[in-house]
Structures are given as C-alpha cells and as structure tokens.
Amino acid sequence: MQIFTSIADFQLWRENISGTIGFVPTMGALHKGHLSLVEYSNKKCDTTVVSIYVNPTQFNPSEDLSSYPRDVDADIKLMKYYNVSAVFVPTDVMIYPNDFSTVIFEQQLSSKLEGISRPAHFKGVTTVVAKLFNIVQPTHAFFGEKDAQQLRVIQKMVLDLNFPVEIVPCPIIREENGLAMSSRNEYLSDDTRKRASIIFHSLEMVKKQLQAGETSSKQVVGFIKKTITSEPLAKIDYISVANSKTLVEIDGNLSGEILVSVAVFFNKTRLVDNFTIIL
Numbered sequence: 001m002q003i004f005t006s007i008a009d010f011q012l013w014r015e016n017i018s019g020t021i022g023f024v025p026t027m028g029a030l031h032k033g034h035l036s037l038v039e040y041s042n043k044k045c046d047t048t049v050v051s052i053y054v055n056p057t058q059f060n061p062s063e064d065l066s067s068y069p070r071d072v073d074a075d076i077k078l079m080k081y082y083n084v085s086a087v088f089v090p091t092d093v094m095i096y097p098n099d100f101s102t103v104i105f106e107q108q109l110s111s112k113l114e115g116i117s118r119p120a121h122f123k124g125v126t127t128v129v130a131k132l133f134n135i136v137q138p139t140h141a142f143f144g145e146k147d148a149q150q151l152r153v154i155q156k157m158v159l160d161l162n163f164p165v166e167i168v169p170c171p172i173i174r175e176e177n178g179l180a181m182s183s184r185n186e187y188l189s190d191d192t193r194k195r196a197s198i199i200f201h202s203l204e205m206v207k208k209q210l211q212a213g214e215t216s217s218k219q220v221v222g223f224i225k226k227t228i229t230s231e232p233l234a235k236i237d238y239i240s241v242a243n244s245k246t247l248v249e250i251d252g253n254l255s256g257e258i259l260v261s262v263a264v265f266f267n268k269t270r271l272v273d274n275f276t277i278i279l
Contacts, residue, residue, distance in 0.1 A: 033144055
C-alpha cells in the first residue's frame with residue numbers, strides 16, 4: 001500500500017495505474033461504514049484509492065471543525081487490512097493554496113434540506129470532491145446513502161460537468177441498535193447512543209406504514225415528529241418527505257420514489273438518517 005502526502009507524487013504513481021480505479025473519499029475517523037465502501041470498491045474495481053482529508057470549507061463557522069475526530073495513523077493502519085492500493089492524505093495548503101479562488105456550486109439540490117441548515121456546506125463538498133476527482137482520476141467513486149442529499153448533489157455535479165466517473169451509491173451501515181454509523185457518533189455517550197436509536201426506529205415504523213398503504217405526507221411527518229420528540233434529549237432540525245430526485249417537498253398524497261429524511265440534534269451532535277421508497 002502506497003501513502004501519499006503530495007499531489008505530484010500521487011499523480012506520478014497514478015500515471016502507471018491502468019484498469020478500473022475505485023475512489024473512496026473520506027474525512028478519516030474510519031468506521032465500518034467507510035470500510036464497506038472500500039469493500040464495494042475492491043469488488044468492483046482493479047485498484048482502490050482512499051483519501052483522508054477533513055475539508056474545512058464544508059464546515060459552517062459554528063460547526064465542529066476543530067474538534068472533528070482525527071486519527072490518521074489508525075486510519076492508515078486499518079487500510080492495510082483492506083487491500084487498498086493507495087491512501088492520499090493532503091494538507092489544507094495543498095488543497096487550498098493561499099491564492100485559491102475557485103469554487104464549484106450546484107445550485108438546485110444544494111439549496112434544500114441540509115442546505116438550509118448548513119448554507120455553505122455543499123459548496124465546500126462539491127469543490128473538494130471536484131478537486132479530488134481531478135487529482136485521483138477515478139473510474140468509479142463510492143458514496144454512502146446515509147448522506148442522501150450529498151450523494152444526489154455529487155451525482156448532479158458529475159452529470160453537469162461531464163466528469164468521467166461512475167458514482168456508486170452504497171447502503172447505510174448501522175450500529176446494532178439501528179443508529180446510522182457516522183464519525184460524529186464518537187461524540188455520543190453510551191446512554192445517548194442508545195437514545196439516538198429513536199431516529200432509526202421512527203423511520204422504520206413510518207416505512208412500514210407507507211408499505212401498508214399510508215399516502216399522506218402530513219401523517220408521515222407528524223408520526224416521525226411525535227416519535228422522535230418522545231425522547232427528551234432529541235431536538236429536531238428538520239423532517240422531510242420529498243421527491244427522491246428533485247428533493248422538492250411533497251405536500252399531500254405520496255406517490256413515485258420518495259426520500260424520507262431527518263436531521264436531529266442530541267445535545268450538540270447533529271445526526272442524519274433517511275430511507276428511499278417507491279410507492
């Protein structure tokens with residue numbers, strides 16, 4: 001396994017790699033969710049590249065950039081067991097030189113859901129992913145469905161800007177109690193982690209209601225709200241029932257492919273989860 005901290009050194013290595021190249025961009029603090037993406041890449045592609053970079057431009061000023069979990073040495077050690085060909089670990093000055101002045105911003109999908117709560121977030125995501133795609137030159141890139149809106153924004157960017165990359169969505173990986181795996185789960189105490197499983201259980205119950213014939217978006221939102229707020233530590237940021245492709249909220253009867261998604265605070269930790277269903 002090669003470890004690169006220089007763009008030039010990585011690109012020199014990349015010139016000699018042929019066949020399909022799978023790319024898994026991460027912000028480190030790797031968990032089973034990340035590892036599942038690596039496993040999908042290993043199955044689908046000849047070569048797998050993982051990047052580890054905590055991207056400052058996707059954090060709003062009040063968010064947890066300074067305290068975001070970091071353990072690059074442990075992450076690299078873990079990658080050695082997962083048949084990863086190269087790990088790319090750039091620095092801030094490498095990604096954003098002092099005279100850096102270009103951004104990539106998807107304007108439709110990014111303005112909804114997470115984009116309301118975190119206005120600068122997706123501009124940072126699309127800019128850094130575009131840069132990483134240009135550096136790594138992958139044939140495939142693997143993203144988890146936990147961050148459903150991010151997945152759709154990146155798919156739209158790839159389509160609009162003609163990146164020769166196939167975006168591969170990968171299923172949500174969950175803890176034993178159903179909580180979607182996230183690096184930010186490290187902020188939670190054992191008790192809070194148990195309580196946060198209410199998010200998953202509320203979504204699972206409403207999924208069953210939809211499968212049984214419920215078609216009212218108002219009923220869906222109301223049920224999720226009632227269930228989550230029964231947990232005193234939970235503070236809802238948003239509950240969304242939207243068209244899965246456009247992310248436009250549905251007010252009324254539900255049909256077609258819909259995305260049900262939530263963002264919930266437990267103390268200062270913001271957790272997201274979702275599911276997609278065709279009615």
